[in-house]
Amino acid sequence: HLELWRTANTKNINDPSTIAKFAQIVGSKRWLNYLMLLTYADSRGTDLRSWTDTKEAPLRFLFLETREYLEDAKAFSKKRKEAKDELLQRVIEQLPQSHKSTAMDHFVEMPARYFLRNEASHIARHVKLLVDYFKDWASTESVQRPILHWREIAQQGCSEFSVIWQDQHKLASCLTGALAAQKVNIISAEFFARGDGVVFDIFRVCSTKFEPITSSNKKKNIENLLVSGLTEKDFSYDDLIKEADKDLLDWHELANQFPQR
Template sequence: NIAQRRNIDDPGTVSEFAAIVKDQTNLDALMLLTLADGQGTSDENWSDWKETLVWQLYHATTQYLADRHSFYDRAKTAREARETLVQVRLGSDYEEEIEAHFEFMPDHYFRAFKVGDIVAHVELFRRFYDSTCFGETPLAPVFSWEPMPDQGHTVLTLCGWDRQQLLSKIAGSISLVPLNILSADIYTRGDHVALDVFRVSDLRGGAVVNEREMALVESTLRKALEPDGTDLNPLLAQARKKGRRSPVADLEFPSRVSIDNQADPYFTLIEIQTPDRIGLLHDLLQCFSRNEIDIALARISTESGAAIDTFYITDRHSHSKLTGTQRMNTLHQELHAAALGS
């Protein structure tokens, strides 16, 4: 559950998990049991992506148990070390872009991505600015697709101007293909440019490699982001009626929304459990946008037709955790209604 629903790039999550397992012997035994349980279940409940998350948590916890002080030192120095390596990889031609990237990106971004990923992101930012200055559609985002068949997903990275309902429109465009969203990492730089990283799979749980499906996501999103652009709500409603995914209406799984201000020092955690359906994430993200909430990280998990989604969020204006009982209650009610599609 921790691997699939929490931010395992956060050292706090790793230390919390290490306190539960206590030592390497217990960690090894738990890993073997988890793998055996996963291999013994259906493809719908276990996937290469879920196994990748479990291994990532296992390796991070192993490092923490071996030497917690060096573990924290590595986390603290990740930003500086990566900047030097990125400069070496890209050269002096990218000096200003690298400086801006490392100045405007939050610390948890540099814990989440390796040097090769950051290099690709800086290059994507240049593509976006070139498109903004010289392209035919200066307000449109730019896209990068990286299939990872061994891990059962494709990394879809988008770079574009931050704007209202950007995330919900991305999620809706992906769902209409239809593709599954496994996770979303959302970063908005101080210069108001967003970098959103989605891990997506096809309906069989494999990497997305079909160029037609990729092109459909891109064209749908571009149209949705235009002034007076495409309203995705009726398209998603039509897709739900066609029933292109297995129906879950009869699933005995009650919808539940929990809001937790204690689990993370910087973010409010919201967990939503509800029957999965086409456009669910789009509806939830629309709700967050209406309530002026920013999402830093989303973990999306589907098991036996049930969606179990976790969001790390902050207030859009204060950039801190949510406060106020009335606001919490209102958000809880609206998210519950969105989960039910009402």
């Protein structure tokens, strides 16, 4: 009963592997039906208003996906594999022939949840970035720099910031430190680790004025700070972040201006 709530609300229920693991816990369609009824009765019995459409949506999705898996696990997996194969074909159609092998490798190396969150045009753009990354990796004798890509999303008041690099210690903390030091707000972040050790991290970010990041100097500073954080032994973002915070509005001070109960 608690595992149903936990899985529906804290795990990636769009990932087929999550559904498969939960189905193994439940064991059968009969027990799945009992479990869903128990959860509904428990929630409604506690408070008639506690069962809302918002709360029901992830539970219903998990229930339906798990039921489909328990009915025929092979058909469940085949259906999703066919959808992934169709997506691959749409990606390849948007790429030059020379990028085909990189696209096919990308579909093998990336985790399943990546393909559920990105449409064909986005994946095609990512493959082009990977081609540049591997070309740079093959031709560089010194310390390799990451591939950083910025895309403005003006209608949403933000930018998409993508990073391709070898997976390494402190990478996530250095990314967030470099962004904070340049007064860049992180709206969302997704971290994808490929099977070959390459990581693909995608951030939605904005300025302190809730606008896309357009300054080329700021973008270059972020790249330099990221590399410094990972290559210089005693490098720290602390002083840079404190300095950046001086120019920001003190939200605690602002809150004190409003009546508090």
